[in-house]
Amino acid sequence: MFDQTMKENCLSILSLISLGLSPLAFSQNTMCPIMIEDEIDEEEFVEFEGKKVFLCCETCVKLWNKSPKYYIRVMGELLPQFKGMEEKLGLGEVELLPQKFCPVYPDRVVTPASPSMEFQGKTIYLFNKAAIRRWNRKPEATLEKALAAGLLPQFEKNARIPGKTNVVSAGNPNASE
16 A cells, blocks of 8 residues: 555656656766766666766776776766765865866866876876877877867966866865866
8 A cells, every 4th residue: 555655755756757868867877987988888887886887988987997986087077976085085185187078089088097198398198099099190189179178278378168177275286166
């Protein structure tokens, strides 16, 4: 026999479904937190701190496993399952790079563990070795495009575009806004 609370919960779930929304959409990610323009593949996931994190591919699973707390801190808005867990996970201790995205593949998040290279006296993080090869084909043109897109805060000429760089402490010489 249904009590009033169970009836209300069932009606809420049915309302979400009638709107074309899965009730799970509010407790899990629907976009990959690493290749942020890619939808998740429900067969590609990891479990972290008792929560499932859905990713788009096996490459992202491997990357996630190297730096899970970094991705949660950087892309928290894409990971609703960790909302309110910031203190428990120690995310305040995770040091962010000012650079958030790869300058060659601008929809892909970089971490301190990402491949990097020196260019004009600055360290640039790239998504993978293929991105380094692409950068090296036309470095000046790639730099200009990345600066216009606001992807390289380590350079003075970088456009200031909200959400394209990480907010880091003012004590960091490469600090971003």
